[in-house]
Amino acid sequence: MSTVVIRLSSLGDIVLSASITQALAPVTxxxxxxxREIVSHFPGVDxxxxxxxxxxxxxxxxxxxxxxxxxxxxxxxxxxxPTHAIKRFDWLRRKRVWLKTKDVPPSxxxxxxxxxxxxxxxxxxxxxxxVGSSLVICPTAQHRTKIWPMFKxxxxxxxxxxxxxxxxxxxxRLFINQMVDAIGPKARGIxxxxxxxxxxxxxxxxxxxxxxxxxxxxxxAFGIPTLVIMGPTTAQDGFWPHASSTAxxxxxxxxxxxxxxxECPIGDHYCMENLTVSDVWQKLVALQP
Numbered sequence: 001m002s003t004v005v006i007r008l009s010s011l012g013d014i015v016l017s018a019s020i021t022q023a024l025a026p027v028t029x030x031x032x033x034x035x036r037e038i039v040s041h042f043p044g045v046d047x048x049x050x051x052x053x054x055x056x057x058x059x060x061x062x063x064x065x066x067x068x069x070x071x072x073x074x075x076x077x078x079x080x081x082p083t084h085a086i087k088r089f090d091w092l093r094r095k096r097v098w099l100k101t102k103d104v105p106p107s108x109x110x111x112x113x114x115x116x117x118x119x120x121x122x123x124x125x126x127x128x129x130x131v132g133s134s135l136v137i138c139p140t141a142q143h144r145t146k147i148w149p150m151f152k153x154x155x156x157x158x159x160x161x162x163x164x165x166x167x168x169x170x171x172x173r174l175f176i177n178q179m180v181d182a183i184g185p186k187a188r189g190i191x192x193x194x195x196x197x198x199x200x201x202x203x204x205x206x207x208x209x210x211x212x213x214x215x216x217x218x219x220x221a222f223g224i225p226t227l228v229i230m231g232p233t234t235a236q237d238g239f240w241p242h243a244s245s246t247a248x249x250x251x252x253x254x255x256x257x258x259x260x261x262x263e264c265p266i267g268d269h270y271c272m273e274n275l276t277v278s279d280v281w282q283k284l285v286a287l288q289p
Contacts, residue, residue, distance in 0.1 A: 002028040004060040004079055006072045011214025015221050016108050017066055018042045018125035023118035028057050038195045041126055064116045086115040093258050096237060107238040124223025130203040134163040136219055138210025140172045143260025146211045148229045148272050155277045157183045165201050167215045207288050225287040231271035232257040247280045
């Protein structure tokens with residue numbers, strides 16, 4: 001029997017689960033349909049199951065619920081086997097936002113490993129066939145406050161001596177195309193439904209930079225040296241487990257959100273607007289192998 005792993009969304013959280021799938025092999029991974037392709041590349045995953053499209057397994061050696069919400073609860077109740085669910089630390093994470101307490105939750109990777117009863121694997125979790133010379137930029141995010149201004153990314157791209165790959169989702173195609181046009185002929189954009197071209201682009205990458213987003217996590221999972229730019233969220237709150245590769249301003253108001261939001265709560269978006277290209281560029285150069 002397989003181990004059943006449940007993580008329905010979102011991309012960044014799903015990518016982090018690749019740190020434990022090899023240790024749980026063979027794995028039947030239950031997720032939403034748009035993540036089927038990327039999860040199929042995870043080490044140790046034999047089967048990807050989408051609840052709305054595929055029959056669920058009836059039994060499992062172990063059920064590891066990495067989502068622990070109402071949807072995953074009802075999914076795991078339909079499968080026979082011992083269940084282990086992630087501890088969410090919701091109250092501690094809310095206190096960090098509301099009261100700026102110093103106690104921090106364990107990283108998502110640590111919580112995944114604790115739920116599964118295994119150790120995390122070392123990077124890279126996903127394999128690529130080549131190490132290229134391009135800069136990968138992930139300039140978008142689900143929440144607007146997590147986005148460093150486009151013109152600053154463009155300045156970073158223009159400083160880079162090699163090719164540039166700009167990644168985004170299908171709903172962000174206009175934004176990606178505008179960036180590529182501004183950078184010039186050395187840049188190309190990928191804004192696809194799925195991950196086929198994105199995964200191929202990893203072979204061309206030397207280093208990556210982006211907001212606190214799923215695509216940035218994906219670059220790091222391939223072992224690409226990756227700099228994440230953080231504003232409303234912080235590495236200490238567990239979602240970016242590579243704290244040494246961050247660019248952020250040490251402000252009293254951070255974190256102001258657990259996941260980011262549509263508007264800055266105090267109206268100035270200082271954390272992103274005042275993080276300079278020069279400071280970010282120095283950190284990016286230092287990351288290069």
